[in-house]
Amino acid sequence: MSFWSKVSKNAFYVGMLLMLTLPLAYAQxxxxxxxxxxxxxxxxxxxxxxxxxxxxxxxxxxLLLGWGLWKGRSKKPTQLSYLASRNLVVIAGVAIxxxxxxxxxxxxxxxxxxLSAQPPDGALExxxxxxxxxxxxxxxxxxxxxIATTANELHIPVNRPIKLYLESGDVIxxxxxxxxxxxxxxxxGRTNSSWFEANVAGTFRGQCAEFxxxxxxxxxxxxxAESKAEFQSWLKNQQSESQQPKNSETLAGQQVFFKTGCQQxxxxxxxxxxxxxxxxxxxxxxxxxIAAVTRKNSRAHLGGWIADPNxxxxxAKMPLSQLNAKQLSNLLDYLQSLD
Amino acid sequence: xxxxxxxxxxxxxxxxxxxxxxxxxxxxPTGFFGWFTHVNQRKxxxxxxxxxxxxxxxxxLLALLMRLQLVxxxxxxxxxEFYHQIMTMHGTTMMFFFAVPAMEGLGIYLVPLMLGxxxxxxxxxxxxxxxxxxxxxxxxxxxxFLGMAPDTGWFSYVPLAGIEFSPGKGVSFWTTMITxxxxxALTAAVELIVTxxxxxxxxxxxxxxxxxxxxxxxxxxxxxxxxxxxxxGSVLLALDRTFATQFFVAAGGxxxxxWQHLFWFFGHPEVYIxxxxxxxxxxxxISTFCQREIFGYTAVVLSMVTIGFVSFGLWVHHMFTTGxxxxxxxxxxxxxxxxxxxxxxxIFCWIATLWGSKVRLKTPMLFIMGFFAVFVIGGLTGxxxxxxxxxxxxxxxxxxxxxxxxxxxxGAVLPFFAGLYYWYPKMTGKMLSERLGQWSFWLIFVGLNxxxxxxxxxxxxxxxxxxxxxxHSMGWEDINFxxxxxxxxxxxxxxxxxxxxxxxxxKSKSAGSNPWQADTxxxxxxxxxxxxxxxxxxxxxxRTPLWQKAPIHKVTGIRADRRETLITTLLDAKAxxxxxMPTPTYWPFVLALTVGFGFLGFMFKPIxxxxxxxxxxxxxxxxxxxxxxxxxxxxxxxxxxxxxxx
Numbered sequence: 006m007s008f009w010s011k012v013s014k015n016a017f018y019v020g021m022l023l024m025l026t027l028p029l030a031y032a033q034x035x036x037x038x039x040x041x042x043x044x045x046x047x048x049x050x051x052x053x054x055x056x057x058x059x060x061x062x063x064x065x066x067x068l069l070l071g072w073g074l075w076k077g078r079s080k081k082p083t084q085l086s087y088l089a090s091r092n093l094v095v096i097a098g099v100a101i102x103x104x105x106x107x108x109x110x111x112x113x114x115x116x117x118x119x120l121s122a123q124p125p126d127g128a129l130e131x132x133x134x135x136x137x138x139x140x141x142x143x144x145x146x147x148x149x150x151x152i153a154t155t156a157n158e159l160h161i162p163v164n165r166p167i168k169l170y171l172e173s174g175d176v177i178x179x180x181x182x183x184x185x186x187x188x189x190x191x192x193x194g195r196t197n198s199s200w201f202e203a204n205v206a207g208t209f210r211g212q213c214a215e216f217x218x219x220x221x222x223x224x225x226x227x228x229x230a231e232s233k234a235e236f237q238s239w240l241k242n243q244q245s246e247s248q249q250p251k252n253s254e255t256l257a258g259q260q261v262f263f264k265t266g267c268q269q270x271x272x273x274x275x276x277x278x279x280x281x282x283x284x285x286x287x288x289x290x291x292x293x294x295i296a297a298v299t300r301k302n303s304r305a306h307l308g309g310w311i312a313d314p315n316x317x318x319x320x321a322k323m324p325l326s327q328l329n330a331k332q333l334s335n336l337l338d339y340l341q342s343l344d
Numbered sequence: 345x346x347x348x349x350x351x352x353x354x355x356x357x358x359x360x361x362x363x364x365x366x367x368x369x370x371x372x373p374t375g376f377f378g379w380f381t382h383v384n385q386r387k388x389x390x391x392x393x394x395x396x397x398x399x400x401x402x403x404x405l406l407a408l409l410m411r412l413q414l415v416x417x418x419x420x421x422x423x424x425e426f427y428h429q430i431m432t433m434h435g436t437t438m439m440f441f442f443a444v445p446a447m448e449g450l451g452i453y454l455v456p457l458m459l460g461x462x463x464x465x466x467x468x469x470x471x472x473x474x475x476x477x478x479x480x481x482x483x484x485x486x487x488x489f490l491g492m493a494p495d496t497g498w499f500s501y502v503p504l505a506g507i508e509f510s511p512g513k514g515v516s517f518w519t520t521m522i523t524x525x526x527x528x529a530l531t532a533a534v535e536l537i538v539t540x541x542x543x544x545x546x547x548x549x550x551x552x553x554x555x556x557x558x559x560x561x562x563x564x565x566x567x568x569x570x571x572x573x574x575x576x577g578s579v580l581l582a583l584d585r586t587f588a589t590q591f592f593v594a595a596g597g598x599x600x601x602x603w604q605h606l607f608w609f610f611g612h613p614e615v616y617i618x619x620x621x622x623x624x625x626x627x628x629x630i631s632t633f634c635q636r637e638i639f640g641y642t643a644v645v646l647s648m649v650t651i652g653f654v655s656f657g658l659w660v661h662h663m664f665t666t667g668x669x670x671x672x673x674x675x676x677x678x679x680x681x682x683x684x685x686x687x688x689x690x691i692f693c694w695i696a697t698l699w700g701s702k703v704r705l706k707t708p709m710l711f712i713m714g715f716f717a718v719f720v721i722g723g724l725t726g727x728x729x730x731x732x733x734x735x736x737x738x739x740x741x742x743x744x745x746x747x748x749x750x751x752x753x754x755g756a757v758l759p760f761f762a763g764l765y766y767w768y769p770k771m772t773g774k775m776l777s778e779r780l781g782q783w784s785f786w787l788i789f790v791g792l793n794x795x796x797x798x799x800x801x802x803x804x805x806x807x808x809x810x811x812x813x814x815x816h817s818m819g820w821e822d823i824n825f826x827x828x829x830x831x832x833x834x835x836x837x838x839x840x841x842x843x844x845x846x847x848x849x850x851k852s853k854s855a856g857s858n859p860w861q862a863d864t865x866x867x868x869x870x871x872x873x874x875x876x877x878x879x880x881x882x883x884x885x886x887r888t889p890l891w892q893k894a895p896i897h898k899v900t901g902i903r904a905d906r907r908e909t910l911i912t913t914l915l916d917a918k919a920x921x922x923x924x925m926p927t928p929t930y931w932p933f934v935l936a937l938t939v940g941f942g943f944l945g946f947m948f949k950p951i952x953x954x955x956x957x958x959x960x961x962x963x964x965x966x967x968x969x970x971x972x973x974x975x976x977x978x979x980x981x982x983x984x985x986x987x988x989x990x
Contacts, residue, residue: 008771034805034806034819035805035806035807035818036805036806037737037738037741037804037805038808040892043648045737046983047733048733048734048736048737051731051733051734052728052734052804055728055734057791058729059724059725059728062724063720063721063724066691066695066716066720067716067717067720069695070695070698070716073695073698073699073700074698074703076699076700076702077698077699077700077702077703079700082700082701082702083699083700084636084699084700084701085639085696085700087700089696090639090640090693090696090699091640092694093695093696094446094639094640094643094689094692094693096690097688097689097692097695098685098690098691098692098693099685099689100687102684102685102687102688103685104640105684105727106681106682106684106685106727108679109727109731110674110678110681110731112731113677113730113731113732113733114674114677116733117670117673117674117677117731117732117733118670120545120733120736121670137509157507171667174511175503176501176503176504176509177501177503177504177600177949179665179740181806181808183737185737185807187665187733187734187735187736187737187739188665188736188737188739188740189665189667189736190665190666190667192594192600192601192666192667192964193503193595193600194594194595194599194600195594195667197666197667198667210806212806212808213808214665214739214740214741214808215501215740216496216497216501216504216740216810217504218496218509219424219425219428219484220424220503221807221808221810221811222424222812222814223813223815225706225815233768254910290465299815319423319424319425320424320425325491
């Protein structure tokens with residue numbers, strides 16, 4: 006019997022210990038069971054109901070097995086009659102699983118239908134394109150025209166449905182913000198869609214969930230849910246063109262940007278830079294992080310990233326730069342002025 | 345000498361005092377070069393099992409390397425590139441080079457013994473299948489050591505695995521060797537089917553066949569229907585990569601999702617291809633250690649058949665997040681969840697059998713008990729993952745990593761190791777050390793729960809799978825550290841079993857022919873069995889031939905001076921004719937080499953495939969060249985029942 010007590014003990018202790026202590030250590034939650042939208046809440050509800058049902062089934066099966074084995078400890082082995090055995094198999098092996106499975110299938114289908122339905126009117130439409138290994142985010146107006154472009158940071162208003170058009174520029178990626186919704190794949194040649202509605206303000210981390218090559222692990226992004234007013238002013242700023250250089254350092258920095266070929270890959274609206282291979286940098290300084298949420302957006306991190314992107318994300322498509330200290334400093338001045 | 349349909353009542357017995365002749369007839373040539381000529385089912389089956397265990401150890405080492413990399417956030421032990429190579433190799437090894445060959449190997453070794461026959465139906469094809477497997481495995485590992493291993497995951501999704509994003513040789517190695525190894529799986533499956541349907545001992549009707557043999561039959565049929573899909577998929581991928589066809593390229597009118605359909609139409613049945621024989625092992629061992637016939641023989645067999653069927657209807661649950669229409673997906677939710685019912689039937693048939701019996705808790709039975717707990721958890725989380733909304737969160741997260749390891753280790757590895765402890769005495773004539781076995785079991789059992797249970801939590805915490813690193817700020821480091829330590833505990837448990845298999849033959853006592861007092865025919869043979877399995881072929885008249893009081897009837901009339909065995913009818917196993925088996929030969933090995941040359945050459949120069957094709961043609965010619973001495977004998981009369989099968 007020590008066997009069964011060990012099984013349940015070990016499962017119980019490990020499960021409980023981890024569930025109780027670890028959420029406290031979170032700095033940046035990506036937890037599916039701390040939902041912040043109706044969609045994620047629905048899924049988390051279905052998870053917890055399945056969890057309790059599964060726990061009961063597991064314990065029941067183990068107890069039944071244990072009981073049967075316990076019976077064999079008596080001097081004279083007993084055997085279940087044919088009828089009892091048959092009833093055991095029919096009730097526990099067919100009827101109960103059938104009922105459980107029917108409930109599960111029914112519940113899942115109903116929730117699934119509401120998740121896959123069209124969003125209510127008035128949704129904010131955003132097109133998200135996955136690239137190796139960053140996210141391009143474009144806000145669309147009513148005529149499906151792009152009104153603002155950013156990268157790796159999706160700002161959304163609270164309590165308004167957000168409709169996503171998900172596309173891929175190269176391989177298959179998957180868009181996943183556990184606190185807001187389950188994942189949807191971005192597949193070349195297709196446009197998938199998904200929608201959710203955040204009901205609390207906050208910053209939620211998301212991440213690519215489909216293996217997409219070298220830097221799949223560090224292909225993160227942020228979803229910033231904020232009040233309607235905050236969002237409107239943010240969007241207005243994003244729609245505008247970039248700041249023009251105001252002093253000699255930033256002007257020099259802009260020249261470095263063009264002289265060293267940065268514009269071949271990056272766009273800065275309001276200048277001649279219109280490259281499309283890398284993220285749009287028009288309002289770079291307004292973002293919280295760089296390198297797909299790998300580092301905080303600070304001068305030091307940005308400098309380190311420009312000097313040697315592959316040192317931070319091996320395999321990143323951005324090439325090593327050959328800037329001297331002065332050039333780099335000017336370039337950083339310029340980039341940091343782009344808010 | 346006249347040939348007749350042998351009957352159990354036949355008066356003349358060619359095998360009276362015929363052991364030396366039988367030994368000579370069925371001799372496998374000795375020495376290094378003799379090794380390449382063996383065609384005997386026990387030799388081939390044993391090689392499959394041993395080789396698959398070596399690959400299991402290699403796959404396990406790769407897993408430990410991965411765990412070392414993930415022990416702390418932003419670890420720099422290895423680069424992303426190397427991590428992805430070992431990740432791909434771990435999955436590929438465990439699925440293609442361990443699980444399927446191990447189960448097939450066990451089947452090849454045991455099925456003829458359980459059926460009371462002398463060899464498989466196509467012994468040379470059998471040998472060919474092994475060499476193909478060996479060549480594929482060695483090639484893939486050579487690629488790893490040369491730094492050319494595939495790095496796109498064992499599922500090789502396009503377009504990542506396409507030539508544009510994976511220009512190196514890695515994915516080419518993968519597609520080629522996957523096609524290659526499936527040839528081996530298919531040859532073994534075909535042979536197992538024919539052997540099981542046509543070579544059962546007289547009287548062993550389908551209704552009396554051991555449950556393990558049923559499970560191997562179901563597995564073989566599943567292989568026959570599932571493997572061609574992945575072969576087609578990987579050939580199409582190879583064409584895309586080599587000749588710029590556009591099957592999977594969206595820009596060229598192809599569809600990346602086609603790959604996923606093809607891959608998972610194979611990939612999901614694959615799981616049950618591994619699990620079904622394991623269920624057979626579980627039934628066999630439970631029956632032996634309770635000394636009772638399994639309750640609900642028919643229900644158990646039908647459950648396995650049902651699982652086999654249904655497993656072909658649920659591949660799309662790997663694709664719930666690809667944006668397919670919801671109504672279409674619902675069908676696959678229902679099909680996936682339905683698997684719970686045949687599984688439930690099996691589990692409660694076992695409990696009904698165990699109920700109140702004096703179970704001997706020896707190592708094999710301990711592994712089966714461990715299987716119960718682990719497999720039930722894996723099954724329950726599997727039903728959860730069948731729910732589309734929940735799967736949208738769990739899919740491609742560590743929750744699924746936990747689930748699949750619970751199913752595969754619980755559902756296949758634990759029963760396989762139970763089988764190893766159970767049949768080792770038959771294979772070697774020696775018992776495995778019981779004490780080491782118990783230690784090994786507890787380390788594995790505790791280790792695997794501590795390793796994989798916390799991963800459920802990691803998945804719910806949002807940790808995606810297939811990541812080579814994660815950031816400090818994610819809060820995943822404590823569980824990952826814990827999990828890595830536990831993985832080493834589990835690995836140590838497996839190591840103990842390996843040590844056990846090496847030292848026990850020298851220290852342990854002789855097993856005798858039936859150490860567990862089991863009921864199936866393999867225990868009627870000597871331990872280890874002679875090359876011809878049985879001196880006399882048995883006649884069966886119950887499901888548990890060795891538990892009956894009356895002595896077993898023997899078939900007579902089989903010649904001892906050449907390789908003969910008995911063919912019986914499909915349903916009720918009535919003696920039908922005598923089959924003459926082929927003798928040892930180099931040709932299967934040569935053919936495997938030439939086929940291997942063609943496949944490997946294709947990666948470097950497509951024309952070499954054609955060269956390999958013609959070389960193989962000559963090898964087949966050599967294989968089939970008429971050289972059988974008995975052909976010189978006087979031809980049998982009209983309507984004579986003898987048929988050679990080769």
